[in-house]
Amino acid sequence: MSLQPGDALTSHNFGLQIDGVMVEYLAEVSGLSLEQDVIEYQQVSAQGKPVTKKLPGVKKAGTCTVVRGMTQSAAFNTWITESINGVMGSARKNATIMVMDYQNNPVKRYNMRNAWCSKIDTSTVKAGEAAALTETVTITFEELVIE
Numbered sequence: 259m260s261l262q263p264g265d266a267l268t269s270h271n272f273g274l275q276i277d278g279v280m281v282e283y284l285a286e287v288s289g290l291s292l293e294q295d296v297i298e299y300q301q302v303s304a305q306g307k308p309v310t311k312k313l314p315g316v317k318k319a320g321t322c323t324v325v326r327g328m329t330q331s332a333a334f335n336t337w338i339t340e341s342i343n344g345v346m347g348s349a350r351k352n353a354t355i356m357v358m359d360y361q362n363n364p365v366k367r368y369n370m371r372n373a374w375c376s377k378i379d380t381s382t383v384k385a386g387e388a389a390a391l392t393e394t395v396t397i398t399f400e401e402l403v404i405e
Contacts (some may be wrong), residue, residue: 370399
């Protein structure tokens with residue numbers, strides 16, 4: 259079933275690519291945002307009245323948080339380890355959050371340039387609990403491009 263004009267994307271089918279390779283399907287993504295400075299200045303119009311103008315400024319770096327099932331994904335685990343250990347030469351990667359349609363065709367991409375993991379939290383481990391273990395990973399990036 260392909261999307262028809264005007265159909266909204268669903269929020270349940272997405273994954274993470276690192277350097278173009280799909281490494282992980284995620285449980286949750288939050289805080290993914292694109293922001294830039296706003297330059298405000300004032301000038302006088304031809305009629306002699308003060309006018310306030312606003313211009314787009316420099317794009318800001320950002321962060322996002324992803325939640326994934328605790329798996330043995332070698333590529334993702336290596337990326338986290340290199341980042342946390344400060345091996346920035348290989349830790350900075352181009353990462354993409356891909357949103358897919360019902361047929362797993364990519365329909366939207368959030369490309370994060372020079373991304374690396376700055377924080378990792380694991381879910382609570384409790385004896386007798388029958389729940390999946392998850393990791394919450396904070397990804398820091400220098401630039402976000404939306405396609």
